[in-house]
Amino acid sequence: KAGVTQTPRYLIKTRGQQVTLSCSPISGHRSVSWYQQTPGQGLQFLFEYFSETQRNKGNFPGRFSGRQFSNSRSEMNVSTLELGDSALYLCASSPGREQETQYFGPGTRLLVL
Amino acid sequence: DAKTTQPTSMDCAEGRAANLPCNHSTISGNEYVYWYRQIHSQGPQYIIHGLKNNETNEMASLIITEDRKSSTLILPHATLRDTAVYYCIVRARDNYGQNFVFGPGTRLSVLP
Numbered sequence: 001k002a003g004v005t006q007t008p009r010y011l012i013k014t015r016g017q018q019v020t021l022s023c024s025p026i027s028g029h030r031s032v033s034w035y036q037q038t039p040g041q042g043l044q045f046l047f048e049y050f051s052e053t054q055r056n057k058g059n060f061p062g063r064f065s066g067r068q069f070s071n072s073r074s075e076m077n078v079s080t081l082e083l084g085d086s087a088l089y090l091c092a093s094s095p096g097r098e099q100e101t102q103y104f105g106p107g108t109r110l111l112v113l
Numbered sequence: 114d115a116k117t118t119q120p121t122s123m124d125c126a127e128g129r130a131a132n133l134p135c136n137h138s139t140i141s142g143n144e145y146v147y148w149y150r151q152i153h154s155q156g157p158q159y160i161i162h163g164l165k166n167n168e169t170n171e172m173a174s175l176i177i178t179e180d181r182k183s184s185t186l187i188l189p190h191a192t193l194r195d196t197a198v199y200y201c202i203v204r205a206r207d208n209y210g211q212n213f214v215f216g217p218g219t220r221l222s223v224l225p
Contacts, residue, residue: 033212042215042217043157043215045213048212092156100204104156104158104159107154107155107156109154
C-alpha cells in the first residue's frame, strides 16, 4: 500500500497570509491526525478527524482549522500566519478501529517570513 | 504532559545491540506502549507496540517488565541508518479521544 502523502512538501509564506496543507491517508484508513513540530515545542497534536468529523483537538488557537472529505483526505488551514507558525506539519493516518497505530507522512515544512 | 521518561541521548557502536529504556510508572492497564523513531526532518516511523508480552518484529524487539512500569526497545544489530530520535509513548486502545503525546525522546547516535 502507498503510504501517507502530504502536499506541498515545502512552503514559504509571509506574515498575515493563510495556508492550506493537504494529506492523503493510507488507503482504507479513516482517521487522520495533524501534528506541529517545532524545535522549541517538539511534536504537538493539533486535531484528529474521523469520518469527516473532528474527534479530538489539541490546544491551538482558532487560526488552525481542518476538515476531512468523504474519501478520508484531509486539509488543514492556518489563517493570519505568524512567524511562530514556521514548523514541520505532520499528518498521520490510522484505520480508526481498535488498532490505533498511526502512520506518519513525510510532513510539510512551512516557513513564515 | 508525556507519561514517559527516556534518557536524552545514547550512543551505540555499529553492529552492536542498542537498548533504549523507557519509564512509564503510571501506565494504566489498558494502555499500550508504542515506539516510534524520527530520522532528521522526516515523519516519525512506527517501530513496534505492546501491551504486556514481549514483542518482536523485523525492526526491533520490545521488552516490557512484568509490572509494566518500564520497557526496553532493542535494535539487535544497530546500523548507521538507525541514528534517530526514538519516542516511547503510552496510549490507551479504544480511546478515540486520546491523541499520541510525544515527549522529547532519546537521541540515538550509532557510531562507526
